[in-house]
Amino acid sequence: MSVEIEGENGSKASVETRGGYVSNLNLIGTPILKPSSDGIATHGGAALLMPYANRIRGATYSFDGKSYRFAPNNGNDSIHGFVRDLEWNLVERSDNFVSLEVQASNEGYPSSINCKEEIEIGESFAEFRLGILNTGEQPCPAVIGCHPYLLFDEFWRISSDSDIMKLEVENGYFPTGNFIEVESGLLSSQGGKQFDTCYVSQGKLSMESKSCIVTMERHGMPYFMLYNGSFAGSNSVAIEPMTGAPDAFNNGIGLSVLEPGAELKCSFALSLNLKSR
Numbered sequence: 001m002s003v004e005i006e007g008e009n010g011s012k013a014s015v016e017t018r019g020g021y022v023s024n025l026n027l028i029g030t031p032i033l034k035p036s037s038d039g040i041a042t043h044g045g046a047a048l049l050m051p052y053a054n055r056i057r058g059a060t061y062s063f064d065g066k067s068y069r070f071a072p073n074n075g076n077d078s079i080h081g082f083v084r085d086l087e088w089n090l091v092e093r094s095d096n097f098v099s100l101e102v103q104a105s106n107e108g109y110p111s112s113i114n115c116k117e118e119i120e121i122g123e124s125f126a127e128f129r130l131g132i133l134n135t136g137e138q139p140c141p142a143v144i145g146c147h148p149y150l151l152f153d154e155f156w157r158i159s160s161d162s163d164i165m166k167l168e169v170e171n172g173y174f175p176t177g178n179f180i181e182v183e184s185g186l187l188s189s190q191g192g193k194q195f196d197t198c199y200v201s202q203g204k205l206s207m208e209s210k211s212c213i214v215t216m217e218r219h220g221m222p223y224f225m226l227y228n229g230s231f232a233g234s235n236s237v238a239i240e241p242m243t244g245a246p247d248a249f250n251n252g253i254g255l256s257v258l259e260p261g262a263e264l265k266c267s268f269a270l271s272l273n274l275k276s277r
Contacts (some may be wrong), residue, residue, distance in 0.1 A: 022148070033236075088117070110136075113140065150214055167245055198225050224242060
C-alpha cells in the first residue's frame with residue numbers, strides 16, 4: 001500500500017508500507033528523489049536500512065560471546081538490514097505526516113526489535129525520524145541508515161559546515177578504523193570519479209547542482225555513504241545518512257548496543273533552496 005502525504009506549494013511524498021520505503025518526494029513541486037528503474041528499493045527512492053546499514057563482511061559477526069550469521073544477499077556479504085521486505089503497519093496519518101512501524105526478528109540476530117519511522121512534509125522540507133526499540137530479552141547491536149538517491153542537474157558538489165573525514169577501507173568496503181581528512185572539504189562529480197565511500201562529518205551537508213541546493217541536516221547520524229554507481233544513473237547521487245559505519249557489527253565503529261527495552265533514535269531532514277533564474 002502506498003500512503004500519500006502533502007505539504008504546501010507542491011511538496012508531497014509517497015511512502016510504501018512495504019519496507020517503509022519512500023518511492024517519491026517532491027519539495028516546492030520539484031522532484032528530489034530518483035525513482036528506482038527496476039523496482040528494487042535500494043536502487044532508487046529512499047530505502048530504510050535497519051538494524052544495519054551497508055555491508056556485514058561475510059554475513060557473519062560475533063556479539064556478546066556468540067557467533068551469528070545472516071543469509072548472504074550481496075556476494076558473500078549481507079547488506080542493508082532485514083526489514084526492507086517486510087510489511088510495515090500504519091500507525092498514524094495526517095495530511096502532511098505519516099508514522100509506520102514493524103516488529104521484526106531474524107535467525108541471524110540476537111533479539112526482536114520494533115522499527116519505527118515518522119515522516120513530516122513541510123513547504124520546502126521533509127523530516128525523517130527513525131528508531132529501533134529492543135523488544136526482546138537479549139542485548140542487540142544496532143545501526144540505522146537511509147538510502148536516498150538525490151537528483152541533480154549537470155553537476156553536484158557536496159560540502160559540510162564541519163570537517164569531512166573519509167574512512168580508510170580494505171577489500172574495497174570495510175573500514176580499517178583509520179580516518180583521512182578530505183583536504184578541500186568538498187566532494188564533487190568533477191573528474192567523473194566513482195564513489196561507494198563512507199565519510200563522517202558532524203555538520204550539515206549541502207549538495208549544490210545547477211538549479212538548486214539540497215541540504216541534509218542530521219541528528220545522531222554522523223556517518224554517510226556517498227554512492228554514484230550504476231544504480232544512480234546519470235542524474236542522481238546517493239547520500240546515505242547512518243548512525244554507524246559499514247560492517248559496524250564487526251568493527252564497532254559507531255555501533256549502538258541496545259539493552260532490552262532500550263531504543264536508538266535518530267533523524268535527518270532534507271530541505272530545498274531553488275536558485276534564482
